[in-house]
Amino acid sequence: MEGMAIRLTGLRKTYGRTEAVAGVDLEIADGEFFSMLGPSGSGKTTVLRMIAGFETPSAGTVELAGRDVTRLAPFERDVHTVFQDYALFPHMTVEQNVAYGLKVRGVPRAERLVRSRAALAQVGLDGLGKRRPAELSGGQRQRVALARALVGRPRVLLLDEPLGALDLKLRERMQVELKEIQREVGITFVFVTHDQEEALTMSDRIAVFHQGRIEQVAAPAEIYERPATPFVAGFVGTSNLLSGDTAQRVVGASGTYSIRPEKIRILSDHKAAGDPGHATAAGTVAEVVYLGDSTRFLVDLDGGGRLTALQQNLETSSADLAAFRGARIGLQWHPSHAVRVPDAPETP
The missing domain is CATH 2.40.50.140 (Nucleic acid-binding proteins)
Structure with a gap:
């Protein structure tokens, strides 16, 4: 499993008689920007939540760096999740929001300060650490959420449609910046989206989901130029x-x-x-x-x-x-x- 960040084997999730994920096998490499693309209800977010530990699979296994984490709690996994709603603490400064996870883990104050400022610099928010979230734009708040995720130095960063609330121009700029940040930090990004352009723009590889299954996994150009099924051909572009x-x-x-x-x-x-x-x-x-x-x-x-x-x-x-x-x-x-x-x- 050397060089493999995530491995999913026979992953299934059912809610009563509804099968949200119907048998997913997938491998994601270390340092890869990987996107899960599909319409609403296709199972992509449920798969992401099972990787994060927020959902327990009905069947199958989740491995991170060769370790079976299927039954482990979210805090026991070397992953961090960025959500669409940012979930920033309004009463804290930007710097305090970024450092909060380190504080919970008992990291000394001096080290928290150094690492939170470095994370803010990494996402282009130098000098804004003393502001409150309400004083920032939507794009800046999204970067704070990203810095808070990166400061813990996770092996895998999970992003659940984090750009969905942004306007078109800001979303396009953040797509480019996210890819640049991923290249710089070198960790695995797993990005969930229903936006084909987002997936094609940023990804090293894409998995196209449909009705709880993966229809095709390939590089963006392969997905677009050589769709494996009629659904992929019609959904992507x-x-x-x-x-x-x-x-x-x-x-x-x-x-x-x-x-x-x-x-x-x-x-x-x-x-x-x-x-x-x-x-x-x-x-x-x-x-x-x-x-x-x-x-x-x-x-x-x-x-x-x-x-x-x-x-x-x-x-x-x-x-x-x-x-x-x-x-x-x-x-x-x-x-x-x-x-x-x-x-x-x-x-x-």
Whole structure:
């Protein structure tokens, strides 16, 4: 187990007749930024809580650094959890909040002061130790919660949707900063989120959860470019899923295929042959969705089926794009971008 921070084997959790986690096997390496991604109710947070010790598995084991901790209390595990609501003490200063866990463990006052200030510096909050949480912004309070977790020097840091309460711009900035902090401290981060962009932006690897099971574990690029199941293809980003007669007609093969909208190029002439070696299709623009930096085209294909294409707005505005609605256009893509998606495994 050298180099392995977490190992989950046959992990299950039931609440009466409801099976929240239905058999999870997973290994997470030391120093890895690992994300658990999935919709609400997929089991990801329950798995995180079993790693932390807040929930007891109905079956299976949790190992941390090769040690079976399945039945140990949270304080007996070398992990720390950061929650979405921060849970800071309003009557304490920032410095006191960060040092509180050390005080409970009996760390001498002088050492607590040094370590709490170092942790605050690590998250970019130098000089703010004397303030109260109410005097900080949402992003600063999130960093205080992170510093409080890091000051104890845990082997594993668990983050349960910690950016969910932040506005978009702050969330995007914190995504970058979290990854930088993780690289600097070098400990294992396990990040739970339902936001695909967050997971793709920060993670070394991602586990995609669905109905209490893991559908795929891989690096972000592999998850996005080569989804292992139809659910992964549809949940992570936007994808055109083609099957049955539509797949036979558009791709020229049976089975289920995924084509990402940004891989499809729009041809203004629906009769154009397209570039050599590329697949083509013609259709009518059913809807145009202006996204600012890009535009999404929903195209009803001749013969049935619909494809979504994405085009960067390099020289066009929303006014120019309105004229496309109802227009006849052509589409083209490289055959390698029609990725075969294996059928989802049957649920026991």
